[in-house]
Amino acid sequence: MTEIDTITIERAAKGDDKAFRKLYDHYAPFVWKVIYRTTNGNKDAAADILQDTFIRLNSSLKKFRHDSALSTWIYRVAFNVAMTQAEKSRNNGARHVSDDVTMELPASGPTAEERMIAKEILKSVAPDERFLLVAREVEGIPFEELEIITGKNSGALRTAIHRLKEKIRKEFSNA
Amino acid sequence: MRDESKFYAELAHVPEMPDYLYRTISRTIVRRRIIIRSVWSICSCLVLALGGAFILPAVQSPVPSAEIQTEIQEMQSYLNGDSLADEINQFAYVGE
Numbered sequence: 001m002t003e004i005d006t007i008t009i010e011r012a013a014k015g016d017d018k019a020f021r022k023l024y025d026h027y028a029p030f031v032w033k034v035i036y037r038t039t040n041g042n043k044d045a046a047a048d049i050l051q052d053t054f055i056r057l058n059s060s061l062k063k064f065r066h067d068s069a070l071s072t073w074i075y076r077v078a079f080n081v082a083m084t085q086a087e088k089s090r091n092n093g094a095r096h097v098s099d100d101v102t103m104e105l106p107a108s109g110p111t112a113e114e115r116m117i118a119k120e121i122l123k124s125v126a127p128d129e130r131f132l133l134v135a136r137e138v139e140g141i142p143f144e145e146l147e148i149i150t151g152k153n154s155g156a157l158r159t160a161i162h163r164l165k166e167k168i169r170k171e172f173s174n175a
Numbered sequence: 176m177r178d179e180s181k182f183y184a185e186l187a188h189v190p191e192m193p194d195y196l197y198r199t200i201s202r203t204i205v206r207r208r209i210i211i212r213s214v215w216s217i218c219s220c221l222v223l224a225l226g227g228a229f230i231l232p233a234v235q236s237p238v239p240s241a242e243i244q245t246e247i248q249e250m251q252s253y254l255n256g257d258s259l260a261d262e263i264n265q266f267a268y269v270g271e
Binding site: 015017020021024028029032033036037043047050051054055058059109110111114115117118119121122133134137138168169172173 | 179181188190196197199201204
């Protein structure tokens with residue numbers, strides 16, 4: 001992902017609404033992809049997480065010291081918000097309903113049956129692992145950045161990804 | 176055996192982000208900003224009001240120290256001419 005220019009970040013941090021809008025337009029679609037899958041296709045929950053992420057970002061952007069890429073920082077905020085939300089949902093006993101069953105896919109893509117199997121597999125995976133899987137395997141975020149985002153060490157992340165890919169290989173291929 | 180890449184294709188396929196999201200974010204940010212500024216204004220007013228309540232009475236009714244009170248009394252008696260008779264007696268012999 002290309003990063004937005006420093007001037008825009010600084011202007012947004014000072015409360016410039018246009019700069020903040022530019023920042024949102026640049027980063028939100030990437031965050032949305034990861035968050036949507038983390039919530040296992042729950043559009044409302046993903047929308048709540050994305051909103052909360054950017055509201056927090058707006059108030060804490062002044063503290064951003066350019067130690068890492070801004071995208072890493074935004075993903076970190078999004079990850080924390082998503083995990084808090086997942087914890088709340090678990091405590092409330094809420095069940096997420098996938099919204100994307102009717103979504104159109106290109107003819108070369110997975111069949112309806114394959115999509116259902118993929119969803120069933122994702123349902124059995126914890127939200128933090130779903131985040132990790134999409135961030136790594138779909139968005140291609142490097143492990144060094146994932147360390148910062150999730151607060152886990154690289155070794156643990158590599159093991160988790162390996163285990164997840166094994167699970168997917170077994171369950172998806174043989175289902 | 177299913178092609179595993181189909182799983183990742185499904186994982187990557189995500190619907191468009193809803194348009195209304197930024198409006199909600201923007202509204203919340205503006206609302207928060209107004210609340211924060213109002214709280215600051217109220218706090219500033221309170222500080223000014225309380226500061227005034229403590230400082231003004233002290234300025235309006237100062238209590239001078241005992242030393243200054245004696246000085247003032249001496250100055251008052253001098254101006255009133257209380258010690259005039261003594262001074263006349265004292266200086267009456269100077270010319271003699």
